[in-house]
Amino acid sequence: MTNKNKFIVTTTSGETAELTNATTLKSNNLYPFGRHNYAVYETPEGKFVRGLNKGEREVMLTHFELLDEATARNYKHDYTREDD
Secondary structure (H helix, E strand, O other), X not given: OOOOOOOEEEEOOOOEEEOOOOEEEEEEOOOOOOOOOEEEEXXXXXXXXXXXXXXXXXXXXXXXXXXXXXXXXXXXXXXXXXXX
């Protein structure tokens, strides 16, 4: 049975990361969602995970990647919100 109280993601490298108790280092999660949406998390285990949106309007983050600490802490997102 899946625990619906946990936020567990699978990264592009196939590794899982639990973000339930992770700290959000940076984010921009404005609706309507799109390429401007991202979040960078630090897990209690010391993993750094970036969540991105590849253009999905109704889902905040659509894929996740592991980052090294320096990249995570200095992350600058390439996209800004474009209002219709």
